[in-house]
Amino acid sequence: MAPSLTEQRDEVLRLLADDTYSGDMDELLARADQITGQIEQAQQRDARLRALQAAALPDAPQGTGTRVQPGQQPDDGNHPAVSAAEAFVRSKALEHYRASGMVGKVAVEHRDAPAGTTSTATPLKQNQRQPGVIPQNPDYPLLIANLLDRQTSDGTTLEYMRDVSGPVTGAGTWNKAAVVPEGTNKPMSGPFQFDLITTSLKTVAHWVPITRQAADDNGQLVGYINGRLTYGLDFKMDREILTGNGTTQMQGILTTPGLNAYQPGSGNTDAKLITIRKARTVQELALYPPDAVVLNPSDWQDIELDTTATGEFRVIANVQDAGGPPRIWGLTVVSTVAMAAGTALMGGFRMGATLWERQGVTILMSDSHADFFIANTLVILAERRANLAVHTPAAFTKVTFQALP
Structure with a gap:
């Protein structure tokens, strides 16, 4: 065929x-x-x-x-929804809610379809899955969450083992594997040290007002949910993944102890793209090959615009892969304001951390808020429950660029 x-x-x-x-x-x-x-x-x-x-x-x-109507075919199992907005507008719950005059509230939860799931529907926004390319919504920037291993949790408490042995400086420091003569004791590798981390899944949520007339229009409803609510959740969760304090917030990678670090020495005049390459060596020596780097947009601009003495762009000529998502030195680049300027995070993201999600994006709509009922206004609320398990801090390297005159 x-x-x-x-x-x-x-x-x-x-x-x-x-x-x-x-x-x-x-x-x-x-x-x-x-x-x-x-x-x-x-x-x-x-x-x-x-x-x-x-x-x-x-x-x-x-x-x-x-x-x-926008939202496509009803969710009859033959045409599964591919976004929280589509799941909401197709749901029987919303159909009954509208039939009742939109009094009270309605709630619909949506989880991302497993990898490999196909649909014969014509979706409003289709995540494209390409070999060797991390899936992303083509309308939005690549998210840090897309770099991570993602799993589903069944409870509200998250427990995991964190490797606190520290960065590995070479296989010889822990790998005691050897050729053993017959009849002699086998060597034990190590030492390894693990801490049991117990935390809870955190709720990320926000809401927006919407008129009854807009709520009765599938096109506007999908726009509100996709353009404001679900993207807002993703936007906030990306920042939590980087810098969450781990107590009242999600656990952030940068706030987890035990990360590798690289900063050029005093007086070093390396360009930022050179610093990234040397940081990659630090990460590889830790025996956790990196797959991505997160940069502030201003630092990524400096790297992309770095030129030779004759005005030629170095990135395009030497280290940038053409025809795909941004890459440097073989690493996927995520450019985001969540990363502070002058710093970067490099790592083997799938090896080092797992994003556990208890609840998919849940959309709720109600007229039971303040005086919204008499103002002919409804509330749409979106929320999700998740937390990050940074089980292998040594899989990440925090990079600090040298301030140049």
Whole structure:
């Protein structure tokens, strides 16, 4: 059977990202342009189809071109929702709530679909999963949360073992594996030291007001939920993942003791891109190869705009992978204001920490707030419960850039 358009796209993406590819690059780029055109054509066809369905006459029989509201098909199991907003507007709970005159409250919880789940629906926002590329919403920046191992918790208390043995300076410091003569005792590797960490899952939440008229319009409702509520939760959780205090907030990576550190010595004039490369060596010597680096946008700007004496950009010529998400020295780059300027966080994020989530994004809507009922106004609230287990601090390195004159 001929490969699907998605399979063709993924194959070309893999080859474009492969630094060792030795085939005909012009032919590969031509394939990429052809597939891009076919995808755009398919998207235009779907858009025309939806527009034609929406233009059906008011007296059209059920199931023969009736208008499909934003949010797409109902959640009947054949067309599962792919976002919290879609799950909410498709839910039977919202249907009953509207039928009752939108009095009282309604709540719907949505969890992300497992990797590999497919849908025949035409989603409003589709997360693209590409080999070797961390999935992300194409409308929003890459999130730090997407770098981590993510698991589901069934309780409210989180317990895990944290390796506090400290950074490893070489295999010989703990790995006592050896060739052992027959009849002699085998060596014990170590020492290792672990602490039992007990904490709780934290609730991240916020709400916005919405008029009854807007709440009765699926398009506006999806916009409120996707554009303000769920993105706001992701925005805040990213900051918690970096700098949460671990008590009243989530556990942050930077506030966890035991991280590696790298800072150029006094008088060092290394450019920031050189500092990142040397920090990578520090992380590799700790025996936890890094896969990503988190930077403040101003520091990432300095790296991207670094030029030679003749005005040539170093990043594009030497260390930046073309045609994919931002990368430097083989590491995925997350540029975010959550990271303080002048510093960076490098690490093996999937090896070093796990994001435990007890509750997916839950959307609640109610008229029972202050005087909103008489003002014909409702409240939409979004919340999720999660916490970060930084079980291997040595998998991360905090980088401090040298201030240059």
